Amino acid sequence: MKILVVGGGGREHAIIKSLKKSSKVEKIYATPGNGGIALDAECYPIKATELDKIVEFAKEKQIDYCVVAPDDPLVLGLVDRLEEIGVPCFGPKKCAAILEGSKVFSKNLMKKYGIPTGDSVTFDNAESAIEYLKTTSYPTVIKADGLALGKGVIIAKNFVEAENAVKEIMLDKVFGASGNNILVEEFLTGPEVSVLSFTDGKVVIPMVSSMDHKRALDNDEGLNTGGMGTIAPNPYYTEEVAKECMEKIFLPTIDAMNKEGRTFKGCLYFGLMLTPKGPKVIEYNCRFGDPETQVVLPLLESDLLDIMIATTNGTLNEELVKFSNGSATCVVMASSGYPQKYESGFEIKIGDLEENENVYVAGAKLDGGVLKTSGGRVLGAVATADSLEEAIKNAYKVVEKISFDNAYFRKDIGKKALLATKK
Ligand code: AMP
Numbered sequence: 001m002k003i004l005v006v007g008g009g010g011r012e013h014a015i016i017k018s019l020k021k022s023s024k025v026e027k028i029y030a031t032p033g034n035g036g037i038a039l040d041a042e043c044y045p046i047k048a049t050e051l052d053k054i055v056e057f058a059k060e061k062q063i064d065y066c067v068v069a070p071d072d073p074l075v076l077g078l079v080d081r082l083e084e085i086g087v088p089c090f091g092p093k094k095c096a097a098i099l100e101g102s103k104v105f106s107k108n109l110m111k112k113y114g115i116p117t118g119d120s121v122t123f124d125n126a127e128s129a130i131e132y133l134k135t136t137s138y139p140t141v142i143k144a145d146g147l148a149l150g151k152g153v154i155i156a157k158n159f160v161e162a163e164n165a166v167k168e169i170m171l172d173k174v175f176g177a178s179g180n181n182i183l184v185e186e187f188l189t190g191p192e193v194s195v196l197s198f199t200d201g202k203v204v205i206p207m208v209s210s211m212d213h214k215r216a217l218d219n220d221e222g223l224n225t226g227g228m229g230t231i232a233p234n235p236y237y238t239e240e241v242a243k244e245c246m247e248k249i250f251l252p253t254i255d256a257m258n259k260e261g262r263t264f265k266g267c268l269y270f271g272l273m274l275t276p277k278g279p280k281v282i283e284y285n286c287r288f289g290d291p292e293t294q295v296v297l298p299l300l301e302s303d304l305l306d307i308m309i310a311t312t313n314g315t316l317n318e319e320l321v322k323f324s325n326g327s328a329t330c331v332v333m334a335s336s337g338y339p340q341k342y343e344s345g346f347e348i349k350i351g352d353l354e355e356n357e358n359v360y361v362a363g364a365k366l367d368g369g370v371l372k373t374s375g376g377r378v379l380g381a382v383a384t385a386d387s388l389e390e391a392i393k394n395a396y397k398v399v400e401k402i403s404f405d406n407a408y409f410r411k412d413i414g415k416k417a418l419l420a421t422k423k
């Protein structure tokens with residue numbers, strides 16, 4: 001089969017490397033892909049949001065199946081567009097991708113169907129939001145309704161910070177129309193867990209759980225980033241918690257979307273917080289997480305393409321999805337300065353990798369055949385092992401095999417998780 005993967009980050013590289021293991025895959029294209037992906041797939045410089053061009057490309061190359069990985073093309077309706085021309089896709093249609101595309105939609109859905117989440121109030125104008133913020137307790141959480149490149153959530157410690165956030169989002173429109181509405185949400189506490197799942201709208205099959213490390217610096221300090229590393233499985237996500245999440249969150253979400261006439265098919269990502277009052281939904285994503293995918297897919301023992309096609313066809317079942325009992329760690333190597341200003345254009349050297357090691361490239365381009373840095377998060381150094389402790393050690397061994405000028409990475413990926421396993 002000829003496969004098209006839309007997107008160009010480390011997540012897409014992990015998806016492509018996993019798909020390549022399938023005997024049914026004849027050729028993989030990526031739009032736009034990146035310099036590292038170019039070593040595994042044929043890349044074409046079409047942005048993930050250029051829907052018309054992607055549709056044309058899919059026709060021209062006679063694509064048999066398309067994996068739409070990033071949030072924005074899903075929310076814009078790329079799956080609907082491709083299915084109209086007869087190209088089956090992995091990913092939800094526009095009417096279901098709204099689960100990530102609008103936080104107001106998903107909050108209302110959770111309230112209507114009794115799915116556990118933080119209390120919140122919605123506002124469509126800055127004045128009433130600011131009046132409300134004078135009366136609420138702190139810290140409080142302010143969320144832009146729409147997509148905001150992962151930056152639309154502000155945790156305000158006091159009224160001044162909250163007021164500034166509302167003004168930036170609703171008046172200065174730093175996230176454009178995504179800030180026309182906001183949520184002011186109760187501040188929750190507890191360990192966070194990412195659970196990616198496959199669903200065909202009938203069954204929901206959780207993948208191995210994971211833990212992201214969002215802050216730029218060690219000990220979870222510094223600015224929020226797109227993710228500096230991940231581990232899987234997440235030790236806080238015990239069998240008991242998993243059972244509770246299935247009963248109270250996963251199945252009710254699938255049912256709720258069906259009842260709303262918005263059947264969700266694809267990868268549904270549950271961002272959870274294990275609060276003292278039980279697991280609650282922090283966010284839904286309508287896609288694979290990045291860099292969660294980089295630790296989840298190396299643990300998948302089954303054929304990813306078979307699972308994806310079953311998801312599209314509505315024939316998903318547990319037999320199709322098997323994960324190993326091992327652990328995985330991803331250490332993101334970034335350009336020093338990320339998530340703020342950084343320099344690019346440095347040559348990346350990668351040593352020989354063992355079978356349990358992987359490098360998933362995110363921000364790099366090929367320049368005359370030489371791989372050079374071109375983004376903030378450059379790549380993920382990934383390794384698997386029987387235990388989390390070994391997986392962490394192995395991932396840092398992969399880091400040692402990689403060199404580029406101005407490389408920065410966190411030294412403590414998995415440390416918190418490891419402590420939790422020893423409690
Ligand atoms: P998001 O951009 O939705 O992934 O949110 C970014 C981060 O904000 C989450 O990973 C949480 O750490 C934090 N967060 C979001 N909502 C809440 C909440 N209600 N209480 C505490 N922290 C939150």
Ligand code: GLY
Nearest residue numbers: 212227289290291
């Ligand atoms: N790692 C969080 C996300 O993909 O949104």
